[in-house]
Each structure stands twice: as C-alpha cells, then as structure tokens.
Amino acid sequence: MTEPLKVAIVGSGNWGSAIAKIVGHNVLKSDDFATEVKMYVYEEMVDGRKLTEIINTEHENIKYLKGHKLPENVVAVPDARDACREADILIFVLPHQFVRRICSNLQGHIKPTAVAISLIKGFDVHDKGLELISNVVRTMLSIDCAVLMGANIASEVAGENYCEATIGCKKPDFGKLLKKLFQTDYFRIVVVEDEITVELCGALKDIVGISADIIDCVYKKQVPEGEKPDEIYYKEKGTVDHVYRNVTATGAGFVDGLGYGDNTKAAVIRLGLMEMVKFCEEFYPGSKMSTFLESCGVADLVTTCYGGRNRRVAEAFVKTGKSIPELEKEMLNGQSLQGPPTAAEINIMLKAKNMEDRFPLFTAIHRICIRELEPQKFIDCLKNHPEHM
Numbered sequence: 001m002t003e004p005l006k007v008a009i010v011g012s013g014n015w016g017s018a019i020a021k022i023v024g025h026n027v028l029k030s031d032d033f034a035t036e037v038k039m040y041v042y043e044e045m046v047d048g049r050k051l052t053e054i055i056n057t058e059h060e061n062i063k064y065l066k067g068h069k070l071p072e073n074v075v076a077v078p079d080a081r082d083a084c085r086e087a088d089i090l091i092f093v094l095p096h097q098f099v100r101r102i103c104s105n106l107q108g109h110i111k112p113t114a115v116a117i118s119l120i121k122g123f124d125v126h127d128k129g130l131e132l133i134s135n136v137v138r139t140m141l142s143i144d145c146a147v148l149m150g151a152n153i154a155s156e157v158a159g160e161n162y163c164e165a166t167i168g169c170k171k172p173d174f175g176k177l178l179k180k181l182f183q184t185d186y187f188r189i190v191v192v193e194d195e196i197t198v199e200l201c202g203a204l205k206d207i208v209g210i211s212a213d214i215i216d217c218v219y220k221k222q223v224p225e226g227e228k229p230d231e232i233y234y235k236e237k238g239t240v241d242h243v244y245r246n247v248t249a250t251g252a253g254f255v256d257g258l259g260y261g262d263n264t265k266a267a268v269i270r271l272g273l274m275e276m277v278k279f280c281e282e283f284y285p286g287s288k289m290s291t292f293l294e295s296c297g298v299a300d301l302v303t304t305c306y307g308g309r310n311r312r313v314a315e316a317f318v319k320t321g322k323s324i325p326e327l328e329k330e331m332l333n334g335q336s337l338q339g340p341p342t343a344a345e346i347n348i349m350l351k352a353k354n355m356e357d358r359f360p361l362f363t364a365i366h367r368i369c370i371r372e373l374e375p376q377k378f379i380d381c382l383k384n385h386p387e388h389m
C-alpha cells in the first residue's frame with residue numbers, strides 16, 4: 001500500500017484560491033491523495049487581521065477571491081518551506097515575478113522525489129534571455145514540472161461555470177494523476193504531451209489581451225448623454241489619450257465610433273495568434289499546431305481578450321492616461337497584471353535578434369505600454385503586417 005500523496009499549493013491569489021477550491025475538494029474523493037492541502041499564503045494584514053488567520057477560520061480568501069468558500073481541508077501557511085516541506089506534488093500558482101525568489105527559498109527544503117505543476121502565465125527574464133517558468137522550477141529545484149493553462153478566468157471557475165483547461169505533461173502516468181487532481185464536472189481537462197507549447201500559449205496570450213482592448217478604446221468612445229455619437233466623433237480632434245481623458249469625465253456608455261469594433265478585434269486576435277505561432281516556431285521549434293486549438297490556445301486568447309484583467313486595465317490606460325502601475329494599484333486590489341511585463345520581456349528577445357519588424361503586434365503593444373507609441377497608431381502598425389504581404 002503506497003502512502004497517499006501530499007499536495008501543496010504555492011500561491012493564494014485570485015487563481016491560486018480558485019484552484020485551492022478545486023484541489024481541496026478533489027483530494028477528498030481519491031485515495032491517491034492525502035486529505036490536507038497546505039497553501040502558501042504571502043502574509044498580509046486585511047481589515048486588521050492576518051490573511052492566513054482569516055482563511056483558516058472563515059475558509060475564504062476575502063481579499064483575492066471574495067464570495068467563494070474554500071474547503072476546510074485547505075490550510076493557509078505563511079511560510080513557504082513549512083507549506084512545501086512534506087509535499088509530493090507542488091502546485092505553483094503565483095504571479096511570475098515572484099517565482100525565482102520562492103524557488104530559491106525552497107531550495108533544499110522540499111522532498112527530492114517531489115514533482116510540480118505550474119499554472120503561471122509569463123516568462124522569467126535573466127541576463128541570458130527568457131526562460132519558461134516551468135524551467136525555472138525544474139532547474140532551481142531539480143524536480144519535474146508539468147503545466148496547466150486554459151481559458152480560465154478565476155472568478156468564473158470558482159463560480160463553477162463550465163470551462164476547460166489543458167495540462168501539458170510529457171509523462172503519461174503523471175498526466176493521468178494530475179487530471180485526477182484537477183478535473184471536476186465543471187472544469188474539464190485535456191492532457192497533451194506538448195508541454196512547452198501549452199506554456200508558451202499561456203504566456204503569450206496576455207500580450208494579445210492588452211491589444212484587444214486598445215482596439216476597443218481607439219474605435220469606441222464614451223458619449224455624453226443626449227449627444228449623437230457621430231457628432232461627437234467629428235467634433236473631437238485631440239489624440240485618443242486626450243479624447244479619453246476628457247470624455248471619461250463626462251461619463252456615459254460606449255458606442256462604436258467608427259463601426260470597426262468586433263471585426264477589428266477579431267483581426268487582432270487572429271494576428272496575435274499568428275505571432276504566437278511564429279514566436280514558438282522561431283524560438284521553441286517543434287510545437288504541434290493542434291496544441292494551439294486546445295483550451296490553452298485559441299480559447300484562452302478569446303476569453304482574455306473579452307474578459308480578462310489585462311483587457312480591463314488596458315482599456316483604462318487608454319481612457320484615463322494614467323500609468324499601468326497606477327491603474328494596477330487602483331483597479332486590481334493587490335492582484336497583479338502579467339501582460340505588460342510579458343510584452344516587455346518578449347521585446348528584449350525580439351530586439352536582441354533584430355526581429356521587431358516580424359512581430360509588429362507584440363512590438364506595438366510594448367511600445368504603447370511604455371508610451372513610446374500613441375494608441376491610435378496601433379492599427380497603422382497592423383496594416384502592413386507580414387501576414388498580409
């Protein structure tokens with residue numbers, strides 16, 4: 001009789017907490033897993049109390065996933081080493097900026113036989129270039145690491161709305177075990193072996209998520225009540241930034257200023273996908289096209305471009321003229337945005353290889369985020385996209 005496997009979750013943000021709900025329930029249904037799930041929580045005070053104490057008494061992460069109860073067998077632990085020391089399976093689910101620091105803290109303090117899965121979207125940057133997050137985990141901790149990515153907005157998953165996800169795992173037996181740990185009747189999993197492409201899709205889609213919303217902002221605008229959209233359109237002569245700073249102050253609903261709305265957004269999603277495929281071919285050859293058709297690919301792109309945080313913050317960025325860090329602070333209540341840093345990270349690689357021209361969408365997004373390019377120039381960048389030549 002083998003011992004039940006102990007599971008630890010490293011991270012407890014919006015997605016980490018939604019996953020804790022799923023995993024906490026699933027371990028109770030299978031003899032393969034120990035019933036207690038330790039969850040590393042980056043300690044902070046919320047309403048004068050420690051977040052770990054709130055989670056362990058109220059069984060809810062009231063800061064990052066308000067309104068969704070966690071199973072009582074999920075135990076919040078403020079020390080990463082204590083959370084992971086005895087674990088057989090480590091689930092990494094925190095913003096990508098913190099991974100290296102956490103792994104360095106865990107070095108020498110986990111079981112050598114442990115295995116991991118990363119749910120993190122983004123890249124690690126170091127002096128030699130970009131690295132996959134799963135690879136940081138593999139190399140820093142000397143353990144195997146699979147990945148899980150998909151069209152998964154955390155609050156919807158926590159609300160048990162039907163959705164899908166993709167696990168990328170080279171080892172079939174480990175893949176089956178992971179599917180048992182994550183799949184529920186509302187969260188359906190497909191396991192594929194092409195784990196690098198699954199992870200690249202998750203990292204790259206955030207950039208396209210930003211661009212989708214620049215489209216919304218350039219071609220739609222708020223119109224003061226009682227005025228006709230066309231009149232407003234012809235009256236305004238300022239830059240989009242200027243228009244939006246002013247128009248937001250008047251506050252009213254959106255209209256489709258030039259009538260380009262959803263067709264244009266669809267074109268951006270398509271061009272974004274083409275750049276994702278090209279990026280994989282160029283820098284990580286061997287991807288299967290079929291992987292892009294899984295939840296981690298096209299589906300995640302669509303969900304992020306319509307419903308994600310990257311989309312929301314990018315919209316406010318164009319409308320208000322405020323900086324991205326400012327908006328992140330104002331709008332996300334401690335949650336963190338992955339798209340702008342990922343766009344910057346990708347740009348380092350493209351610039352170093354003199355390849356910015358071949359990735360005009362990725363490049364324009366980065367330049368808009370750092371205010372090197374005005375948002376209304378975005379479409380010009382796409383008109384001469386290599387896909388149309």
Ligand SMILES: NC(=O)c1ccc[n+]([C@@H]2O[C@H](COP(=O)([O-])OP(=O)(O)OC[C@H]3O[C@@H](n4cnc5c(N)ncnc54)[C@H](O)[C@@H]3O)[C@@H](O)[C@H]2O)c1
Nearest residue numbers: 012013014015016042093094095098120121153154335336
């Ligand atoms: N939220 C979603 O809908 C969603 C869905 C799928 C995938 N993801 C991905 O999952 C990953 C985690 O995202 P999330 O939404 O759970 O996190 P989040 O955006 O809610 O991030 C906040 C988390 O970071 C922690 N934190 C802050 N400073 C820290 C530090 N110095 N060290 C360690 N932790 C610190 C906070 O305590 C909190 O738990 C990201 O890569 C994201 O792209 C998110």
Ligand SMILES: O=P(O)(O)OC[C@H](O)CO
Nearest residue numbers: 150151152153308309310
């Ligand atoms: O809210 P976003 O933009 O980080 O996207 C969330 C998820 O990645 C969607 O799958």
